[in-house]
Amino acid sequence: MSRSLLIVLLLAMLGGCITLPREVASELQPVPRDRPDHFHKP
């Protein structure tokens, strides 16, 4: 296995550590279906 491949794999592992800020992560949570702002038909 070449050194470059190892570097790419290492960088990929580090990349998996990315975390979203709390406010962005919150927006990526779904809305419970019984709330009026659930994905609806306009």
Added chain:
Amino acid sequence: MSIVRALVLAFAATWLSGCATTLTPAAYRTFDAESVGEGELDFHGLPLQSGQLVVSDSGEADSLLMSMMGEQYTPYGHAGILSIEAGKAYVYEGYALLWPSLSGPPTDAMHGHIRRVTLDQYIGRQQVTAIFDPEPGVDKAAVVAFARARHEDGTEFDPYFDWRDHTRLYCTEFAALALQAGGRPLPTPVRVRDNASLRVALDWLKVQAPAIVTAGSLTEGAERVALISKRLAAREVDAYFAAKRELHRRFTDDQKLGNIWSWSWRGLRLRPQIEAFIEASSLWPHETAAELADDWLGAFEQPDSRWGKLDTGR
């Protein structure tokens, strides 16, 4: 695009760039010439000319986000300029890779420039690719000359999608300016929709531009000369775009991003229900997208469950 996916793609692209990719039209469900005109190059039966516009949709979650960002729907999320050189077809495009970063939003870690790839490579990473002949009167030689010049001067990719600053260019901005060099008026940028949830994400990404140039606005008045898709038949392409349009219509300003996308270690993902709706829609006539959305999206018992099963209500 997640860091992991970007790196995997970067590795794959580097690896593949040393290989001669061979495109096999027979392996594609759609590989249609839609013009009787003669081209500068016969690309597996497609009549191609330098200076034509190439637009595409990758089918990925971030591509759908690009389609949903503007107030007007756009089926395509990416654009480039076609160039025939030494009997081979290339595409000039604005492209960036995401590099590892321990702080800041992904946009701070995106680096790229105007690059040139073969049309084979371009098509290979897209779900749907369409090639358009610019409206009559556009000087295609000037279009492609602009594209080559921006490649040669190493113009950087603009990860913040700021149309007001042309020192760095994002993909559709680059294509719009290339077409302008050929005499096509610049398109009116599409306002970024006033969705509070989207705004939170865009603020984090430092995307402050009030409007963006969409690939859809570049195809207005242009003639589609080729349609290519490995997975979808031409009719299914229409239905797929209709499904995306229906999602755009439903993603009103009060909607949360989380109703369509989720985040995992693999980056931005479509929610399984959305993915299933899009998949199902491609099997039906495009006129039925709204009805299908009622059936499929209205039937989630557990919208927050990755494993929730769809109840079609039938």
